[in-house]
Amino acid sequence: MKMLLNIALLLLVTQTCQGLTTDELNQLYDMNGPNSPLNISILSYYSYQIRITGMPSHVTSDCYNVSATCCRPNATPRPSPKMIVIPRIPTYSSDAISYCTPMGLIGVTIDGTAIYNHLESGCVDVNFMPDGSFDECNGHPSPTGEYHFHRAPKPSCLGVPNDEQPHMIGVALDGFAIYDSDTYNGVRQTLDECGGFKPDGDATKYRYVSLYTGTTGTDHVINCLKGIPVQPKCCTCLECGRQQLPDCVARRGGSGGPGGYPGRPGGYPSRPGRYPGGPRPSTSPGQQNCEMPGSNFQQLDCNTCRQQTCVPTGGYRSMSDGLKYAECKRRCRRSYNYQSILCRFFGRC
Numbered sequence: 001m002k003m004l005l006n007i008a009l010l011l012l013v014t015q016t017c018q019g020l021t022t023d024e025l026n027q028l029y030d031m032n033g034p035n036s037p038l039n040i041s042i043l044s045y046y047s048y049q050i051r052i053t054g055m056p057s058h059v060t061s062d063c064y065n066v067s068a069t070c071c072r073p074n075a076t077p078r079p080s081p082k083m084i085v086i087p088r089i090p091t092y093s094s095d096a097i098s099y100c101t102p103m104g105l106i107g108v109t110i111d112g113t114a115i116y117n118h119l120e121s122g123c124v125d126v127n128f129m130p131d132g133s134f135d136e137c138n139g140h141p142s143p144t145g146e147y148h149f150h151r152a153p154k155p156s157c158l159g160v161p162n163d164e165q166p167h168m169i170g171v172a173l174d175g176f177a178i179y180d181s182d183t184y185n186g187v188r189q190t191l192d193e194c195g196g197f198k199p200d201g202d203a204t205k206y207r208y209v210s211l212y213t214g215t216t217g218t219d220h221v222i223n224c225l226k227g228i229p230v231q232p233k234c235c236t237c238l239e240c241g242r243q244q245l246p247d248c249v250a251r252r253g254g255s256g257g258p259g260g261y262p263g264r265p266g267g268y269p270s271r272p273g274r275y276p277g278g279p280r281p282s283t284s285p286g287q288q289n290c291e292m293p294g295s296n297f298q299q300l301d302c303n304t305c306r307q308q309t310c311v312p313t314g315g316y317r318s319m320s321d322g323l324k325y326a327e328c329k330r331r332c333r334r335s336y337n338y339q340s341i342l343c344r345f346f347g348r349c
């Protein structure tokens with residue numbers, strides 16, 4: 001009985017779901033071997049295991065800016081071996097739902113380095129980092145030497161040919177591939193808010209697009225997740241229009257707990273009591289001389305007032321930003337009251 005069930009499941013699954021395509025898998029399998037920066041293997045019926053060296057094979061910088069005036073000279077990348085488990089059959093949430101990304105590893109590049117989300121500690125968008133924070137390949141090492149990309153890697157740094165074809169440059173934690181081009185069968189695709197699209201409109205083929213446009217370019221590797229990782233971690237930084245991953249597990253202090261953020265666009269819940277409380281993400285060691293930019297770099301747009309409520313339309317919100325949110329709400333209520341007065345007494349509605 002159980003076997004029959006398994007066979008039925010297998011048929012169902014092989015018919016309806018795809019995940020990494022045969023070509024994509026072959027590309028990854030071809031890399032397996034001695035001294036390979038990346039090895040993939042089947043862990044179970046449901047998952048692959050990918051090991052990376054965490055050491056870039058491309059040229060890196062001698063010095064990475066960590067503030068407008070401060071260069072961190074000793075931030076040499078070091079081998080930082082990592083292992084991720086990804087689903088063989090990814091789960092696409094839905095067009096309407098996008099999940100926020102946890103801090104730390106959220107994917108790997110084909111040259112065996114880490115992909116992080118678009119935020120630095122303190123929930124600072126990496127595009128607010130000072131000039132020179134990233135090297136020519138658009139990555140940088142952490143204070144402990146763990147090299148990673150927040151922003152689109154320069155494809156040639158990963159050994160990708162410059163032939164105008166789309167290439168897989170990595171794999172995300174939810175099991176979907178990451179490409180360097182938004183074209184599919186020669187046609188440019190419209191990207192969703194996570195920066196991906198469904199080839200042929202098929203969610204099981206979903207892919208992220210990481211468009212490199214220079215080191216001052218602004219494209220993040222992944223803006224948000226469309227699928228569910230095998231071991232979902234909670235996000236530390238709550239964001240407009242993003243939802244915590246289902247069944248996420250809080251690591252360290254500072255994350256919001258499972259499912260604590262029903263963040264549909266335009267429907268931001270006005271419950272500021274939920275945001276404060278978690279301690280700020282701790283700053284990394286080795287920063288005595290080089291302070292990371294403060295959270296005032298953080299983009300926090302609260303520019304839509306709907307009735308009396310402030311609806312943030314962009315930017316990022318750290319756990320401890322409830323105060324700013326309250327401020328925005330006050331501003332909205334004032335403006336609402338003002339409008340009401342204009343309307344009632346002066347007929348200007």
Ligand SMILES: *[C@@H]1O[C@H](CO)[C@@H](O)[C@H](O)[C@H]1NC(C)=O
Nearest residue numbers: 033034035037039051052053
């Ligand atoms: C991949 O496996 C080979 C042995 O087949 C090993 O030499 C290499 O170090 C491994 N790479 C990683 C990243 O684990």
Ligand SMILES: *[C@@H]1O[C@H](CO)[C@@H](O)[C@H](O)[C@H]1NC(C)=O
Nearest residue numbers: 063065067068069130131132
């Ligand atoms: C670091 O930032 C300063 C100020 O923005 C800039 O003058 C300098 O060129 C930057 N360093 C690098 C390596 O880009």
